[in-house]
Amino acid sequence: MSGPKIILCRCEDVTLEEFRAAYREGFTELESLKRYTGVGTGFCQGKGCLSEAAAELAALRQIPPSELRPTTIRPPSEPMTFGQLASLEIPEPAAPEES
């Protein structure tokens, strides 16, 4: 590898070069790049890196970032302990939407 090593995702230790290599392998969507490289799946859940990753992908695909589909945000927005969660009331089940 030439040039300086640039870290894209600090939690999962993913470099910019690894991200680009995955793109060259055929992973061209944020959803699949996230899974293949691990970018955004660490402790901060992408808060520190997914916008950088999106900007990089937009540049690689030569499209405006607004054309990229963001990855699905998964709850909880902040990690909670199982002890905290266990102390909550159990919500009612969701009903299927009327179609």
Added chain:
Amino acid sequence: MIPLHSEPVPSAADAVIVGAGINGLATAYELARQGLKNIVVLEKNYLGSGSTGRCGGGIRQQWTTEENIQLAAESVAIYERMSAELGYQVFFRQGGYLMITEQEEDLPALRAAVDLQRRCGVPTDFLTPRECLDIVPGLDVGDLKGATFCPKDGTAYPFAVVWGYARACHRLGVKIFIKTTLTGIEAAAGRIQAVDTDRGRISTPVLVNCAGPWARSLAAKVGVELPNRQERHEIMVSEPLKPFLDPMVISITNGIYFSQSMRGEIVGGIGDPAEPRWEDPEDFATHSGLRFAVRFARELTRLYPRTRSVRMMRQWAGMYDVTPDHRPILGGVPEVGGYYHICGFSGHGFMLGPMVARRMAGFITTGREDPIITSLSLARFAGGDLQADAFVVG
């Protein structure tokens, strides 16, 4: 390695496989290994985007019907060599499965299952609650009545298995198209003739339906009616921790399961009897809810109190493709030659997939009768004499 999705599909193929989950990719790989040329895999989204990429990665041989035990045991043998065979690390780890119950009345069924599994060559043992503590120190065994343990059960990383098969497929010349949707199937004179996709038409004598939760709507396009029903199931991972939990723990009392992945995260889920029934996967909400998180956390911290201070990091949902007897539907149908389905895995398609694919590839290429495929054919539902598997969890 994967052709970019702007590429048009070829005009002809020897086999078209729908779905790039474990079953579609493993079937493509096995067909190519058994000598079939010009194989095309169609995936409407990205690799592993269906149930496979959402699953828990659990692989167990502890079942109550012979076909499930045999397919799982044969798949374990494939998983044991998979990283070497595919040339890709799939993170298969044999920490065993501990199946626990809190109900006295389950014990005869557990003992009978151990006998059947041992007759099939699977080394399962019956354990007392105290003996469970040797396997999972810190488990609250106060309410347990008994358990079974098979040390050869384990877990693998679902996406790695998908990528491993995809690479091996690519090496063998299989063409995988992502972002490409099958939109229509043409059959004439009792045979598959061609398929339509949003990137063009492919004439083909063979179509394999590995569409997971979408298999039923796909089969309907050739007039094949599947009894499959789609069920939403939720799952979560915790923050990564140092290795401390060896086996997958799974309760046949309340449907909780949890294990520790090679990344150190606790991966787990719990079935919800109050989950509404969803009719069509396209209407399906794969949202994840607080209800699941609270129910899971309550059961986890009750059974395994040392997890109280561990943080849940991420939760999501996926679909089970469920059949009336909780066993897959394999083989073809007499009305449409060249049409095959590999679906209806009911929550255990990741663990059965490797061997199902190998057997189905043999069946497709040689036409030779395979007793397991015959007993798991769609025709079994016409007879009404179903043998359901009892150990469905999640």
